Amino acid sequence: MEKIKKAKIKIEKDLQDLEKSLNKSLKSKINLATEISSYTISSGGKRIRPLLSIFIARCLNYSGKELIKLCTAIELLHTATLIHDDVVDESDTRRGKPSVNKKWDIMHSVLVGDFVYSKAFQNMSSLKNPEIIKVLANSTNMISEGEVMQLSLKASFLSEKDYFQIISNKTAELFKASAVSAALLSNASAEELKFVKHLAFSLGIIFQINDDILDYFGDSQRTGKQIGQDLSEGKITLPLIKTYNLSSTKEKKIIKNSLGNSTKKNITLIKNLIQSSGALKEVLNIRNKYYKTCIRNTKKLPSSNFRKLLENTINELVQIDF
Amino acid sequence: MEKIKKAKIKIEKDLQDLEKSLNKSLKSKINLATEISSYTISSGGKRIRPLLSIFIARCLNYSGKELIKLCTAIELLHTATLIHDDVVDESDTRRGKPSVNKKWDIMHSVLVGDFVYSKAFQNMSSLKNPEIIKVLANSTNMISEGEVMQLSLKASFLSEKDYFQIISNKTAELFKASAVSAALLSNASAEELKFVKHLAFSLGIIFQINDDILDYFGDSQRTGKQIGQDLSEGKITLPLIKTYNLSSTKEKKIIKNSLGNSTKKNITLIKNLIQSSGALKEVLNIRNKYYKTCIRNTKKLPSSNFRKLLENTINELVQIDF
Numbered sequence: 001m002e003k004i005k006k007a008k009i010k011i012e013k014d015l016q017d018l019e020k021s022l023n024k025s026l027k028s029k030i031n032l033a034t035e036i037s038s039y040t041i042s043s044g045g046k047r048i049r050p051l052l053s054i055f056i057a058r059c060l061n062y063s064g065k066e067l068i069k070l071c072t073a074i075e076l077l078h079t080a081t082l083i084h085d086d087v088v089d090e091s092d093t094r095r096g097k098p099s100v101n102k103k104w105d106i107m108h109s110v111l112v113g114d115f116v117y118s119k120a121f122q123n124m125s126s127l128k129n130p131e132i133i134k135v136l137a138n139s140t141n142m143i144s145e146g147e148v149m150q151l152s153l154k155a156s157f158l159s160e161k162d163y164f165q166i167i168s169n170k171t172a173e174l175f176k177a178s179a180v181s182a183a184l185l186s187n188a189s190a191e192e193l194k195f196v197k198h199l200a201f202s203l204g205i206i207f208q209i210n211d212d213i214l215d216y217f218g219d220s221q222r223t224g225k226q227i228g229q230d231l232s233e234g235k236i237t238l239p240l241i242k243t244y245n246l247s248s249t250k251e252k253k254i255i256k257n258s259l260g261n262s263t264k265k266n267i268t269l270i271k272n273l274i275q276s277s278g279a280l281k282e283v284l285n286i287r288n289k290y291y292k293t294c295i296r297n298t299k300k301l302p303s304s305n306f307r308k309l310l311e312n313t314i315n316e317l318v319q320i321d322f
Numbered sequence: 323m324e325k326i327k328k329a330k331i332k333i334e335k336d337l338q339d340l341e342k343s344l345n346k347s348l349k350s351k352i353n354l355a356t357e358i359s360s361y362t363i364s365s366g367g368k369r370i371r372p373l374l375s376i377f378i379a380r381c382l383n384y385s386g387k388e389l390i391k392l393c394t395a396i397e398l399l400h401t402a403t404l405i406h407d408d409v410v411d412e413s414d415t416r417r418g419k420p421s422v423n424k425k426w427d428i429m430h431s432v433l434v435g436d437f438v439y440s441k442a443f444q445n446m447s448s449l450k451n452p453e454i455i456k457v458l459a460n461s462t463n464m465i466s467e468g469e470v471m472q473l474s475l476k477a478s479f480l481s482e483k484d485y486f487q488i489i490s491n492k493t494a495e496l497f498k499a500s501a502v503s504a505a506l507l508s509n510a511s512a513e514e515l516k517f518v519k520h521l522a523f524s525l526g527i528i529f530q531i532n533d534d535i536l537d538y539f540g541d542s543q544r545t546g547k548q549i550g551q552d553l554s555e556g557k558i559t560l561p562l563i564k565t566y567n568l569s570s571t572k573e574k575k576i577i578k579n580s581l582g583n584s585t586k587k588n589i590t591l592i593k594n595l596i597q598s599s600g601a602l603k604e605v606l607n608i609r610n611k612y613y614k615t616c617i618r619n620t621k622k623l624p625s626s627n628f629r630k631l632l633e634n635t636i637n638e639l640v641q642i643d644f
Contacts, residue, residue, distance in 0.1 A: 118463035130450035137447040141440035
């Protein structure tokens, strides 16, 4: 019991170091760049990607000084994509606060997003590890391909296959890169790299599916998002895809009409459909499949208190039930 | 004479290889990403930054296989900034063709710009040279700081000092990085790195000042830009700053009123003012100062036909007279 407390304190210390490093990274002689980027970075993100890097590195006994730099690069990369994402989704809020495009404008979003990207790349390059830089550069490209793919399919009702392709690119790939780069930093073996990859990719999928369920059934106080925001923005996610496939022609029409055009009444209607159609159950089953892969691979990490904490974090994610 | 022809053919071969590499780099399974990014990259850019890398590498006897990768990364980086720039400047045309934000929309510009950035970073990372990656990452950051600085000063009449800070960041830094990274690739000495840096930075400034003069006095058929486009977009450049400083109160008012609000008559009026006030002469004098630095440092490169060709290119740039 005492030992797991010690491990927890170590992880918390890493996360504190990350916050300091993030703030330091965004310092610039151009005050506006620091102001807007700090506004975004300090708006209460969960730091789940760098946390994953920290867990993997600690599980693999990493003891060097590069971990926080890596975590900083990853969180900045993620933040840059969020800033640009909000332009594309025309989102007015992010984590309960006005988005950059709402508080400033699109021009500021584009340029400050680029500024944050450049800071991510500076942190990456300071690692001086070509293999890790390659993993992160490839991941950046996968995210961006996912974004363009999503945009190109905006006019159509997304298929389940396309949904998984998009969330793989936009979310799971960066989870994977966060874990794999931390494993590379820790001189992991080929075997270790393999299961770390699987655990992280499936964790990314779980995380995204959860996010998509929470959009309908979450506590908006906790998520900082309005219930039904995806529906209002015309964004089609797994709960809606599953519901659509299980619906009658009449219900299908209701779903399509609610997209980008959702009143409170509409949202309640769709939420009821998601549950009554059996779609929610199917979504939870899929999440459970990824959970099993995730936990099976996590258990291949050397047994330690860090691994125990990682397992707890994963379990917390899937304990959100509806 | 024969030998300089041979050098020229070698440079042309490098440029052809660059075109192939650029096209290959933008291939993606997401067709839309390839379509839009290829549209931009094939719209007739002068490839001046990678050309500078090629000249420096050839002057320093580089014989390896990484040069084209480096050039690809640099041209993609530049292209990504152009795509995002056009969003911020609300430009409808780029090199005589509709800009991405005009032909598609802002969302496509943001995401395809990010896609091109990511391709630049993939090319950089494939160089596996941490020092070069660092130079390019720092340059990316400088560009982005220049962009944010420009945005933050949009409401005010730009000072000469701020103008030079912005063009240093937005243009000259990438010229410098193009040359320095090529020199690093060629295992240049500290002394060589120093003068390569000076020649490239001053060339960047010359290039930008020229561009800003051409905006008023160029041949729109050749530049692909409408005469007075900067004035129409409310963009304040050196010719206008110099004119403003040399003008009477009445003329100052005319200049301010013409910003972002330029009729053909207005543009002619401002062009006359730029010449009659003596501003154009002052601008050309400044350009000449940078030209002298540029040529002095170019002459420190080992004497060769490649250096001769580089000198010719630099001279062509300043032979544009008004």
